[in-house]
Amino acid sequence: MNDSDIAKTVSNYDSLCTNLTFNEDKAIGVLSYLCSLADNKLNHYKAAKLMYLFDREMLLETGEPAFYGQFFSLPKGPIVSEVNNGIKSCLGDELDTFFNWKEYFHLDEKSHQLSQRDPNTIAFSGLLSDEERTRLAKLYRKYENYSFSAMLDVMHSLPENIELKNNEKRKPLSYHHVLKQNGFTDQQIHELLVEISYENSFRNTISSI
Helix, strand or coil, X not given: CCHHHHHHHHHHXXXXXXXXXXXXXXXXXXXXXXXXXXXXXXXXXXXXXXXXXXXXXXXXXXXXXXXXXXXXXXXXXXXXXXXXXXXXXXXXXXXXXXXXXXXXXXXXXXXXXXXXXXXXXXXXXXXXCHHHHXXXXXXXXXXCCCCHHHXXXXXXXCCCCCCCCCCCCCEEECHHHHHHHCCCCHHHHHHHHHHHHHHHHHHHHHHHC
């Protein structure tokens, strides 16, 4: 397969990876674990950013995203769109989201703090491996004392971040784009996107049985 063929194949698989099945239970489990690390008082902006940083770290270091969600660049930096909506759904009167995470979390609109409704339980704890717990603890400790502005600088410094123009609200960040901007070759990207697409189909098949 020559470089032109690889580029075309990458583009085809990248389009497949825009229709992945979001692993909602895994995302809730990760957010629950982050809340426990923060003594059940986690700023919702930092929560969304830590969730993105964890997901991209899993993608870049293991070749598989944690959540199989959609990445976007926003004015305040990249997010996992579904995670962002899930966190927003914890507001008392939030109706503009497909998700409903109020069963697991409470979001105080005044203090901007996210907390678990049951602080003694990690939701979907069985979905988190020991390696993932270690990664999350390391990630949380790294950014635990970062201010809002410092966290904003971190997100805007990521290689895959796209700076938006004045009239733009968001721009998609495909897995292809994230991998490419972080130094992966087209051949490597092709292989990873094939595997991600396969794993997504496999999960869907298993869940339907």
